[in-house]
Amino acid sequence: MFDKKNENLVYIIIMQKNNPLSPHLQIYRWHISSLLSIAHRIVGVINFFVIILICLWSILLIMGQSNYQSIQIFLNTIFGKFLTISTCWTFSFHILNEIRHLFWDAGFGFDLKTAKVTGILTLLGSIVFTISFYLLGRNIF
Numbered sequence: 001m002f003d004k005k006n007e008n009l010v011y012i013i014i015m016q017k018n019n020p021l022s023p024h025l026q027i028y029r030w031h032i033s034s035l036l037s038i039a040h041r042i043v044g045v046i047n048f049f050v051i052i053l054i055c056l057w058s059i060l061l062i063m064g065q066s067n068y069q070s071i072q073i074f075l076n077t078i079f080g081k082f083l084t085i086s087t088c089w090t091f092s093f094h095i096l097n098e099i100r101h102l103f104w105d106a107g108f109g110f111d112l113k114t115a116k117v118t119g120i121l122t123l124l125g126s127i128v129f130t131i132s133f134y135l136l137g138r139n140i141f
Contacts, residue, residue, distance in 0.1 A: 032119035093126035
């Protein structure tokens, strides 16, 4: 296809235009969709392990009150509460982002403005759901 002369010619043409051969992290501008995509994958892995922990917690609950009491003490610590609230956020974010992906699978929301707005709504909605779940758990409503 290309001999050495043609390869050098293509390289010279590209370098004369000062175009980079590939996007570099220093010049790449992050978009909300790419950030949410990365976060969606990370949160999916976290949710996998959280579901395993919830199953283990359920087994300890079945095994008796003494086993359940140790988990209850842990969940009442500051770190346990942080873990619970973070888990609510990860599940809320994952569900809302999945709904966004379902609309994409149906062929809606591909233009840049709609993708940006739905991305921001997904992020804000997950925060609102997390706060709502926390308030519901505290019996504030």
